[in-house]
Structure formats: structure tokens, C-alpha cells
């Protein structure tokens with residue numbers, strides 16, 4: 632479980648996050664949703680420690696991460712897998728080398744053990760016979776799967792995904808969502824996903840927080856989001872024609 636407690640964050644005197652508190656559950660797909668520019672990425676980066684918060688606490692399974700010295704934070708970082716916007720694969724490395732990268736950096740496994748792990752992870756995301764291809768030689772959906780394989784290479788306890796569906800067609804986006812969901816369940820990972828994709832919300836939103844202008848305005852799950860009373864959330868949820876029509880039939 633990851634807890635965010637009364638977090639404030641500003642850049643150069645401009646406040647971006649206002650007293651945000653939330654709990655992200657173990658073994659669940661936890662979603663941070665909201666419009667562009669309202670602070671989702673800043674919140675995610677604050678949780679991972681890429682931004683230092685002004686006040687409040689970030690707690691990983693009862694350990695106060697935000698108040699640890701860097702050397703101790705490193706131990707928690709080793710348990711984190713990250714899936715960045717885009718796929719952020721290294722263009723000059725093959726698929727296999729990309730997935731092996733965190734193992735080379737952070738593990739003392741032998742070459743053979745690393746190869747086994749790489750193949751296991753690629754197999755887990757249903758990729759075969761692509762080990763020696765470069766990212767530019769595979770599709771966007773496959774690149775995303777490679778990025779997921781890389782994110783799980785070190786067997787993470789925590790998985791962070793920033794807009795995992797960006798740039799994907801709806802069908803491929805569903806495949807990626809399902810994969811993240813399955814992996815979360817299979818390994819009991821605390822997964823946090825930033826998204827403004829309502830399809831993802833309805834598919835894998837086990838726990839959802841809605842961020843508006845840097846404040847948490849609502850929390851719930853995919854079953855109650857369509858019935859929520861929060862006006863700003865409704866503006867977000869029913870922005871598309873499809874969801875407007877769903878609302879008319881509720």
C-alpha cells in the first residue's frame with residue numbers, strides 16, 4: 632500500500648498540488664485521473680521521489696519514503712517498476728537489451744540468469760521472436776509491451792504507469808490495460824496509473840482518485856464513477872459523446 636498524506640508541491644512559488652491525500656491499494660490497479668495539466672504527473676513523480684514535496688508525506692508500506700535519506704530511498708526505488716509516457720525504450724538497444732537494462736544496472740545475476748529473466752518477461756507480455764529487433768522495427772503496441780516487460784524485470788512491488796495508452800489505437804490500448812491488470816493481480820503489485828482515458832477507467836479502475844486543479848476532488852471506483860455527484864468529475868467523465876449517451880441510458 633502507498634499512502635499520500637497532505638502533500639503540497641509548488642514550482643518557483645506556483646503551487647501545483649494542494650493538500651492531496653490518498654491511499655493506493657496493494658494488488659490493485661489504482662488510477663489517478665483528471666484533465667491535462669491538473670497535476671497528475673507531478674503527483675506521480677512526487678510519489679516516486681522524482682520531485683521533492685514541500686510538505687506532507689509519501690509512505691510505502693508503513694515506511695515514510697519522503698523523509699528517508701537518499702541511500703534508504705534507493706532500497707525502495709529498487710522495488711519500483713516504471714512505465715513512462717511513450718515507451719521510453721532505448722532506440723539503440725535491441726528489445727532484449729532494453730529489458731535486460733534494469734537487470735544489468737541493479738542485479739548481480741549471471742548472464743544466463745538475466746537471459747532467462749528477460750525471456751520470462753517477454754514471454755509474459757506475449758512477445759516472441761523479437762529479442763534481436765530494435766524498437767523502430769516493432770509496432771507501438773509491441774513497444775509498450777517491451778516497456779512493460781522491462782518494468783517488471785526486477786520483480787517490482789510497485790508499478791507506476793504514466794499514460795500507458797497514449798498513442799495506441801483503442802483495441803491495442805485495451806490489451807495493454809488488461810496486461811497491466813493481470814500482472815498487478817498475478818504478482819500482488821501496488822500499481823498506480825495516470826490516465827485521462829475513460830475506457831481505461833471503466834476497464835481497470837479498481838480504485839480511482841480524481842485530481843482537479845491540483846486538488847483531489849473525488850475518490851471511488853469504476854462502479855460508482857458514473858453515478859458520482861461531483862460536478863467537475865461529471866464534466867470530465869461525460870465529456871465524450873459516447874459517455875454522454877451512456878449517461879442518458881443510466
Ligand SMILES: Nc1ncnc2c1ncn2[C@@H]1O[C@H](COP(=O)(O)OP(=O)(O)OP(=O)(O)O)[C@@H](O)[C@H]1O
Pocket residue numbers: 642647665666667668669670671672673674827
Ligand atoms: N518541473 C516543473 N517545473 C515547473 N512547473 C511544472 C513542472 N512540472 C509540471 N509543472 C506544471 O505543473 C502543472 C501540472 O502538470 P502535470 O504534468 O502534472 O499535468 P498532468 O495532469 O499530468 O497533465 P497531462 O495529462 O497532460 O500529462 C502544469 O501547469 C505544469 O506546467
